[in-house]
Amino acid sequence: MTTFSKNDLLTDDHITPIDFESIDGFPESHSWPQFDESLNKIQTHDLKDSLIPVIDLASPNAKTLISQACGTWGVFQVVNHGVPFELVKKVESESRRLFALTTQEKCKVLRSVDGATGYGSPKLSPFFDKRMWHEGFTIMGSCVDDAKVLWPHEYQRFCDTMDAYQNQMKQLIHNLLLMILEPLDVTQEEMNWAIPAHDSQSVLQLNSYPSCPNPSQAVGLASHTDSLLLTILNQCGIDGLEIFVEGLGWRRVQSVEGAFVVNVGDLLHIFSNARFPAVTHRAMVNQSEHRISVAYFHGPPAESRVAPSSKFQKPGFKSLPVKEYLSLKYKHFFEALSLVRT
Ligand SMILES: O=C(O)CCC(=O)C(=O)O
Numbered sequence: 001m002t003t004f005s006k007n008d009l010l011t012d013d014h015i016t017p018i019d020f021e022s023i024d025g026f027p028e029s030h031s032w033p034q035f036d037e038s039l040n041k042i043q044t045h046d047l048k049d050s051l052i053p054v055i056d057l058a059s060p061n062a063k064t065l066i067s068q069a070c071g072t073w074g075v076f077q078v079v080n081h082g083v084p085f086e087l088v089k090k091v092e093s094e095s096r097r098l099f100a101l102t103t104q105e106k107c108k109v110l111r112s113v114d115g116a117t118g119y120g121s122p123k124l125s126p127f128f129d130k131r132m133w134h135e136g137f138t139i140m141g142s143c144v145d146d147a148k149v150l151w152p153h154e155y156q157r158f159c160d161t162m163d164a165y166q167n168q169m170k171q172l173i174h175n176l177l178l179m180i181l182e183p184l185d186v187t188q189e190e191m192n193w194a195i196p197a198h199d200s201q202s203v204l205q206l207n208s209y210p211s212c213p214n215p216s217q218a219v220g221l222a223s224h225t226d227s228l229l230l231t232i233l234n235q236c237g238i239d240g241l242e243i244f245v246e247g248l249g250w251r252r253v254q255s256v257e258g259a260f261v262v263n264v265g266d267l268l269h270i271f272s273n274a275r276f277p278a279v280t281h282r283a284m285v286n287q288s289e290h291r292i293s294v295a296y297f298h299g300p301p302a303e304s305r306v307a308p309s310s311k312f313q314k315p316g317f318k319s320l321p322v323k324e325y326l327s328l329k330y331k332h333f334f335e336a337l338s339l340v341r342t
């Protein structure tokens with residue numbers, strides 16, 4: 001990993017994904033030889049032996065299990081979460097419909113250099129020398145403008161699905177945050193800051209990882225932590241997500257039918273005074289299947305401040321505007337959390 005500032009090097013190359021349709025062979029630009037060592041490490045472990053708990057939200061001890069999982073791993077899976085199965089399937093099929101468009105069509109809604117939404121390469125691309133085997137589509141609120149460009153007459157189905165899914169995610173985030181934060185005994189004001197409200201930030205990220213001729217040299221999404229409070233990820237039935245566990249290396253998070261992966265982001269790490277780790281994770285690709293994943297990121301209002309909860313006597317992080325933390329992340333990436341430690 002290099003440590004230059006993102007803005008120094010943001011070029012078109014970091015936004016426009018490779019043309020997966022016409023690619024012939026495996027380009028050097030996407031070959032990550034430095035990953036060999038960690039890949040070998042994965043093979044020495046039994047990938048089926050998943051450490052990450054799958055928690056039934058309807059079970060009476062769900063809150064305790066979630067609290068333990070947040071404290072130990074910063075990640076867990078949930079089933080019985082109340083999000084309709086048909087809607088989850090529709091999001092997946094609408095995402096596939098989008099990524100099945102030609103590169104030329106998708107590039108009509110290419111993310112702009114300063115923009116946050118639309119089609120493009122991962123936003124973390126400028127921090128890595130090699131390119132990722134990935135294309136994405138980012139939605140914040142309504143996606144109608146982009147959808148109309150992609151499908152002038154058939155955009156409604158896509159928009160309705162994404163809107164309904166975002167509403168369901170909001171509800172689930174609300175329920176999860178109540179369970180996660182209650183044991184920390186945070187104040188009502190702090191709880192209101194964290195849970196979804198009209199001014200919270202939310203991002204729906206559709207990820208596409210086309211099947212890859214050389215998966216052992218490729219990376220779908222490079223190692224990172226999510227920046228906001230909490231992320232809900234749907235692996236859509238195909239494994240690929242891996243988390244980094246100190247002392248064990250990279251571990252696969254097995255895709256469980258109907259389950260969502262929930263993970264702690266940087267802002268929750270700060271707010272919990274490092275009680276909850278912001279889990280380092282990445283996505284790998286495979287040779288036989290085109291993998292899709294859908295991530296929903298939730299954060300507090302951009303204009304608010306983030307700090308460890310007032311319940312902690314010795315805050316390990318300084319208080320700063322959420323916006324400022326996010327710009328530190330976009331400049332310094334992996335170093336951002338250590339820059340705000342006290
Ligand atoms: O595709 C995955 O499994 C991971 C996606 C992810 O980490 C992200 O979108 O931030």
Ligand SMILES: [Fe+2]
Nearest residue numbers: 224225226281
């Ligand atoms: Fe992520």
